[in-house]
Amino acid sequence: MLKIKKARKKVGLTQLQLAKKVGINREYLSRIENNHSNPSLELLREIANALEVSVKDLIEDEIVSIPYR
Structure with missing residues (x-):
């Protein structure tokens, strides 16, 4: 899950x-x-640049910690 909306x-x-900044429609x-x-990765890079964040910032960490029993 990406965090584009939150960053935007x-x-x-x-x-x-x-959308206009990155050349796509709304x-x-x-x-x-x-x-x-x-x-695409290229579009994700363009979105990150337009939002002045890194691609890494837009990628949500979904690592779930499972307790050891």
């Missing part, structure tokens, strides 16, 4: 503004933010 809101951009950005589409 943090910098105060609308979906339309971010609907596609919405699908990416809601995990209905996966961006």
